[in-house]
Amino acid sequence: MSSPLRRGFMKNWYAVEALPIYAIIGSVLVGGAWYLKRLATGPTVVWTKTNPTPWNTIQPDQGTKIVEVNQKFDKGWSREKL
Known part of the structure; x- marks a missing residue:
């Protein structure tokens, strides 16, 4: 059996309502990494x-x-x- 603490964690962090937040944060991180790589490999660097x-x-x-x-x-x- 799972403990009440684990059930509360799973209910809050893996809720369907939180999935768009994870998608937005993930896309922002990927976009930021791509832009920094683009700046670092530019012809003037x-x-x-x-x-x-x-x-x-x-x-x-x-x-x-x-x-x-x-x-x-x-x-x-x-x-x-x-």
């Missing part, structure tokens, strides 16, 4: 000390934008290391 100024290695014929409107470049720029 340098994690290594081998090339502290990556903007100096971009050649004039390389495009660095995701969407290039009215511009044609021979090569696209890519970051070699994170």
